[in-house]
Amino acid sequence: xxxxxxxxxxxxxxxxxxxxxxxxxxxxxxxxxxxxxxxxxxxxxxxxxxxxxxxxxxxxxxxxxxxxxxxxxxxxxxxxxxxxxxxxxxxxxxxxxxxxxxxxxxxxxxxxxxxxxxxxxxxxxxxxxxxxxxxxxxxxxxxxxxxxxxxxxxxxxxxxxxxxxxxxxxxxxxxxxxxxxxxxxxxxxxxxxxxxxxxxxxxxxxxxxxxxxxxxx
Amino acid sequence: xxxxxxxxxxxxxxxxxxxxxxxxxxxxxxxxxxxxxxxxxxxxxxxxxxxxxxxxxxxxxxxxxxxxxxxxxxxxxxxxxxxxxxxxxxxxxxxxxxxxxxxxxxxxxxxxxxxxxxxxxxxxxxxxxxxxxxxxxxxxxxxxxxxxxxxxxxxxxxxxxxxxxxxxxxxxxxxxxxxxxxxxxxxxxxxxxxxxxxxxxxxxxxxxxxxxxxxxxxxxxxxxxxxxxxxxxxxxxxxxxxxxxxxxxxxxxxxxxxxxxxxxxxxxxxxxxxxxxxxxxxxxxxxxxxxxxxxxxxxxxxxxxxxxxxxxxxxxxxxxxxxxxxxxxxxxxxxxxxxxxxxxxxxxxxxxxxxxxxxxxxxxxxxxx
Numbered sequence: 158x159x160x161x162x163x164x165x166x167x168x169x170x171x172x173x174x175x176x177x178x179x180x181x182x183x184x185x186x187x188x189x190x191x192x193x194x195x196x197x198x199x200x201x202x203x204x205x206x207x208x209x210x211x212x213x214x215x216x217x218x219x220x221x222x223x224x225x226x227x228x229x230x231x232x233x234x235x236x237x238x239x240x241x242x243x244x245x246x247x248x249x250x251x252x253x254x255x256x257x258x259x260x261x262x263x264x265x266x267x268x269x270x271x272x273x274x275x276x277x278x279x280x281x282x283x284x285x286x287x288x289x290x291x292x293x294x295x296x297x298x299x300x301x302x303x304x305x306x307x308x309x310x311x312x313x314x315x316x317x318x319x320x321x322x323x324x325x326x327x328x329x330x331x332x333x334x335x336x337x338x339x340x341x342x343x344x345x346x347x348x349x350x351x352x353x354x355x356x357x358x359x360x361x362x363x364x365x366x367x368x369x370x371x372x373x374x
Numbered sequence: 375x376x377x378x379x380x381x382x383x384x385x386x387x388x389x390x391x392x393x394x395x396x397x398x399x400x401x402x403x404x405x406x407x408x409x410x411x412x413x414x415x416x417x418x419x420x421x422x423x424x425x426x427x428x429x430x431x432x433x434x435x436x437x438x439x440x441x442x443x444x445x446x447x448x449x450x451x452x453x454x455x456x457x458x459x460x461x462x463x464x465x466x467x468x469x470x471x472x473x474x475x476x477x478x479x480x481x482x483x484x485x486x487x488x489x490x491x492x493x494x495x496x497x498x499x500x501x502x503x504x505x506x507x508x509x510x511x512x513x514x515x516x517x518x519x520x521x522x523x524x525x526x527x528x529x530x531x532x533x534x535x536x537x538x539x540x541x542x543x544x545x546x547x548x549x550x551x552x553x554x555x556x557x558x559x560x561x562x563x564x565x566x567x568x569x570x571x572x573x574x575x576x577x578x579x580x581x582x583x584x585x586x587x588x589x590x591x592x593x594x595x596x597x598x599x600x601x602x603x604x605x606x607x608x609x610x611x612x613x614x615x616x617x618x619x620x621x622x623x624x625x626x627x628x629x630x631x632x633x634x635x636x637x638x639x640x641x642x643x644x645x646x647x648x649x650x651x652x653x654x655x656x657x658x659x660x661x662x663x664x665x666x667x668x669x670x671x672x673x674x675x676x677x678x679x680x681x682x683x684x685x686x687x688x689x690x691x692x693x694x695x696x697x698x699x700x701x702x703x704x705x706x707x708x709x710x711x712x713x714x715x716x717x718x719x720x721x722x723x724x725x726x727x728x729x730x731x732x733x734x735x736x737x738x739x740x741x742x743x
Contacts (some may be wrong), residue, residue: 251413305482310404351616372402
């Protein structure tokens with residue numbers, strides 16, 4: 158019988174004064190925290206690093222929103238399937254509140270190890286959702302509310318990935334997929350990070366990824 | 375990472391560059407996180423607008439789609455692309471790049487410019503003349519000329535109210551005769567006047583209270599000679615702090631009159647308006663042009679776009695800019711547009727913009743992989 162791993166999303170709000178800050182003044186960036194836990198919730202691996210890579214779709218969506226671009230002036234963007242989409246203003250833009258198993262929105266993981274470029278529009282090799290070989294069970298995306306300390310304001314995007322595949326899986330790349338609106342929801346990658354050396358998720362254990370979007374004064 | 379460069383360029387009226395500063399922007403603030411959070415999580419989010427009011431951002435508004443808008447129209451012009459049926463309450467100057475005189479260090483919880491420079495043309499070169507006996511602390515009407523008709527009077531009083539300055543204030547109010555037939559009537563008034571040189575005065579500020587149950591029978595007016603420059607209908611027992619009158623269009627000596635006048639009948643004594651702390655100000659303004667968001671470009675490993683606004687000094691005074699920021703429009707759950715500060719930077723030393731000169735402020739958000 159296949160191993161059953163239940164990902165239990167936990168909404169985490171960082172207390173003021175406990176905000177891990179890896180950025181320098183004036184930066185808006187994400188801090189990437191990776192936690193692997195076994196079945197008894199013991200942490201077996203924990204890494205925190207600066208996310209290096211907003212890619213072009215992030216800036217494009219920001220440009221669309223800052224300009225409130227109407228349909229006739231929509232911006233051509235490349236979605237995660239490589240298709241060009243004319244994206245306009247919309248309340249769904251930047252939506253990454255994906256549910257369980259949603260491979261269009263939220264934190265995503267993959268096995269690709271090629272260094273990011275600004276033109277990356279998808280993960281190099283996305284790990285599928287499920288309990289088959291080479292797959293991870295994608296939990297729902299949860300959010301920590303915005304908070305600030307004397308220098309930093311931030312909020313957290315969290316997703317759990319449970320390994321019930323029967324074998325170890327090494328995650329080498331992590332990304333954030335969001336919605337862009339062209340009259341319907343299209344999906345775009347806005348962040349891609351490659352994890353040096355990868356992070357191993359042993360069978361039966363769960364990887365929790367926290368993207369903390371931060372701005373430092 | 376995303377960073378932003380801040381470029382300030384001072385130009386003469388022909389557009390010739392006189393001075394250029396470039397510095398890293400340091401200061402994205404909490405409201406930007408709140409706006410991004412609301413969009414990422416598809417959840418309403420309470421955050422402070424530029425007036426320190428907690429507004430609940432509507433992530434999925436029934437009317438309109440306003441959530442992170444920085445591009446904006448010039449000055450007082452209403453926002454151009456008004457969403458259907460949405461009363462946005464915003465002018466072009468409320469969104470986009472802002473300038474101010476404040477020097478306090480930026481913090482993540484800044485929700486407004488410390489001392490914003492308003493859109494406009496006022497600003498005088500010299501020190502403003504002051505009213506004689508502006509807070510009535512002589513205990514009499516020294517410097518002021520009172521006038522009344524009907525059942526109204528001008529008296530100095532010393533009771534307590536919220537915005538009184540010092541011991542005395544001036545009451546423009548009904549007399550005991552108003553309480554008996556034929557009672558107080560529309561047109562009855564009490565006023566005080568004083569001549570003053572308005573050459574270097576852009577605004578007059580005063581503290582006002584509508585006193586008594588019959589206060590709503592009255593209006594309060596300020597006149598410069600025969601020109602009405604301020605007029606409100608009073609409400610019963612209501613304070614009106616920091617009332618501002620724009621007198622930037624006047625130069626030379628003029629007679630300024632503060633007048634409480636009945637709009638309907640009144641039936642008792644001690645009802646009307648109280649006034650105190652009448653100040654003269656010289657407030658320098660800059661004309662806000664439209665704020666444009668343009669020039670999206672990419673060249674691996676970098677990408678950037680440009681946010682730019684022109685500020686023209688059409689006043690007679692030099693204006694020193696010490697702080698620069700960005701405000702974005704968002705929509706609350708009441709379907710109203712609101713302005714939120716998303717970035718604030720200190721410019722040190724300040725950059726002085728002389729009369730006739732133009733300040734071009736440019737933010738360049740950049741990402742680098």
